[in-house]
Amino acid sequence: MRIAVVGSGYVGLVAGACFADLGHEVVLVDNDAQKVAALESGSVPIHEQFLPELLERHQGSRLTFSGNLAKAVRASSAIFVAVGTPPNDAGEADLSYVESVAREVAGAINGYKVVVEKSTVPVYTSNWVRTIMLRNGAEPESFDVASNPEFLREGTAVTDFLYPDRIVLGADHERCAAVLREIYAPLTSGKYYQRPDAVPAPERANVPPPLIVTSAKSAELIKHASNAFLAMKISFVNAVASICESVGADVQQVCQGIGSDSRIGKRFLNPGIGYGGSCFPKDLTAFRAVARECGYEFRLLDEVIRINEEQRHRFLRKVRSALWTLRGKRLGVLGLAFKGGTDDIRESPAVLLVQTLLQEGCTVAAYDPAAMDRARVVLPANVNYVSDPYEAASGADALLILTEWEEFAALDLPRLRVRLKYPIIIDGRNLYHPETMTAHGFTYYSVGRQTTTPEVISSAGADSKKIKVKNA
Numbered sequence: 001m002r003i004a005v006v007g008s009g010y011v012g013l014v015a016g017a018c019f020a021d022l023g024h025e026v027v028l029v030d031n032d033a034q035k036v037a038a039l040e041s042g043s044v045p046i047h048e049q050f051l052p053e054l055l056e057r058h059q060g061s062r063l064t065f066s067g068n069l070a071k072a073v074r075a076s077s078a079i080f081v082a083v084g085t086p087p088n089d090a091g092e093a094d095l096s097y098v099e100s101v102a103r104e105v106a107g108a109i110n111g112y113k114v115v116v117e118k119s120t121v122p123v124y125t126s127n128w129v130r131t132i133m134l135r136n137g138a139e140p141e142s143f144d145v146a147s148n149p150e151f152l153r154e155g156t157a158v159t160d161f162l163y164p165d166r167i168v169l170g171a172d173h174e175r176c177a178a179v180l181r182e183i184y185a186p187l188t189s190g191k192y193y194q195r196p197d198a199v200p201a202p203e204r205a206n207v208p209p210p211l212i213v214t215s216a217k218s219a220e221l222i223k224h225a226s227n228a229f230l231a232m233k234i235s236f237v238n239a240v241a242s243i244c245e246s247v248g249a250d251v252q253q254v255c256q257g258i259g260s261d262s263r264i265g266k267r268f269l270n271p272g273i274g275y276g277g278s279c280f281p282k283d284l285t286a287f288r289a290v291a292r293e294c295g296y297e298f299r300l301l302d303e304v305i306r307i308n309e310e311q312r313h314r315f316l317r318k319v320r321s322a323l324w325t326l327r328g329k330r331l332g333v334l335g336l337a338f339k340g341g342t343d344d345i346r347e348s349p350a351v352l353l354v355q356t357l358l359q360e361g362c363t364v365a366a367y368d369p370a371a372m373d374r375a376r377v378v379l380p381a382n383v384n385y386v387s388d389p390y391e392a393a394s395g396a397d398a399l400l401i402l403t404e405w406e407e408f409a410a411l412d413l414p415r416l417r418v419r420l421k422y423p424i425i426i427d428g429r430n431l432y433h434p435e436t437m438t439a440h441g442f443t444y445y446s447v448g449r450q451t452t453t454p455e456v457i458s459s460a461g462a463d464s465k466k467i468k469v470k471n472a
């Protein structure tokens with residue numbers, strides 16, 4: 001199948017590279033000439049596992065880059081639209097990029113085409129894309145508009161694409177569904193997974209993935225409702241974590257208990273400093289705006305958003321309660337990305353926290369395995385970027401863990417302890433057991449668990465100091 005993918009951001013680039021790996025001929029179109037030139041020269045603009053390998057494997061053969069949308073449309077049977085849908089001031093998705101792509105596609109049609117929404121868009125967008133294309137001269141029979149939402153997580157986007165839990169096809173006509181079925185046939189038939197050069201399967205791969213065919217409107221709602229539900233799960237557990245802190249319960253134990261119910265599930269039940277990223281915050285406000293426009297006040301989403309913001313304030317209160325005053329305090333910060341495994345800092349709660357701490361007069365030494373270059377662009381110049389976690393801890397009044405990078409969960413604790421001015425760790429991602437931290441001599445703050453501090457008891461002699469865990 002010949003496919004055009006419009007927009008080479010996270011979604012478009014990953015989709016394009018993966019479609020090529022499924023055996024399709026893909027042209028990836030972007031109106032940013034610099035981006036196209038960079039991709040053509042072999043650079044990989046995002047930090048994403050397996051993406052460099054796939055780009056290298058297919059670039060110049062099954063995968064090409066172009067700035068010419070009309071030409072790409074003429075050469076393709078399916079056009080996937082993956083341009084940005086950023087929020088406007090009212091929180092609604094700004095669909096002007098989608099509209100301009102629809103206009104241009106309409107002007108270039110030379111035979112039956114399937115136009116597929118891949119960006120996250122509100123319900124009714126497929127209707128609007130159809131209307132815009134008709135207004136711009138496309139014949140009614142010459143195209144269909146479908147919705148094929150993407151459920152990829154940054155960091156694992158390639159495996160999420162190739163090993164999805166499900167593939168959702170929102171198509172109102174069978175001829176259009178047939179084109180999409182053919183595109184995904186290598187996955188749904190299981191053939192892709194038999195290839196020796198297939199991208200390796202992640203844990204819990206659902207192979208072959210089921211195909212769910214729905215109306216276009218249902219598919220549009222599936223995307224918004226999925227992201228809203230996942231965000232709700234995170235806010236729910238963050239609210240439960242706050243209660244755990246008040247009563248002296250342990251949120252990790254509570255999560256184990258509730259997550260073991262298969263109706264609830266263990267995933268996306270990790271408490272923290274709130275969700276961030278380019279999707280959840282934007283999609284929640286967009287879904288709320290869509291619901292309102294349809295006459296439904298989705299107040300549950302207001303609360304999900306409120307709890308998420310409150311989670312950052314709670315963390316800040318923890319820093320204050322650990323250090324008493326903030327002005328002039330030196331803080332080590334581990335993690336700037338909105339989550340582990342990515343260099344993306346869009347709506348990163350870690351970045352928002354660092355900004356507030358700087359405003360409060362703290363000095364910050366920050367380390368992130370991938371996101372420091374991007375953070376430099378948005379954070380004030382006085383942040384000191386360092387090259388490893390121990391340097392971040394060096395001479396610090398406390399160390400803050402803000403992103404769940406795997407390497408932050410495997411620190412050399414004795415080495416860390418001697419670097420810190422005071423052995424205080426404030427962990428916004430619950431990466432350690434409180435007992436382990438106290439055994440290593442740290443006062444340890446985490447989320448939804450009691451703060452623990454070592455109590456040094458001098459018994460017989462100066463050399464026989466025992467450490468006892470005490471709830472602070």
Ligand code: UDX
Nearest residue numbers: 007008009010011030031032082083084085097119120
């Ligand atoms: C975006 C949306 O934020 C997300 O909701 C949606 O699901 C997919 O698109 P992302 O891929 O991360 O996610 O967006 P972004 O990094 O902004 O990439 C969009 C690309 O489209 C950019 O490379 C931009 O240059 C390009 N673009 C934008 C076009 O080619 N044409 C346009 O008219 C507008």
Ligand code: UDX
Nearest residue numbers: 150151152153154268269270272275276277279338339
């Ligand atoms: C999300 C959705 O998971 C994906 O299906 C959708 O298509 C795009 O948006 P992404 O934004 O890449 O993906 O990240 P995700 O892994 O979902 O994490 C989002 C945020 O929630 C991060 O800030 C993360 O730290 C936080 N999170 C996630 C928690 O705080 N707790 C959890 O249990 C899970």
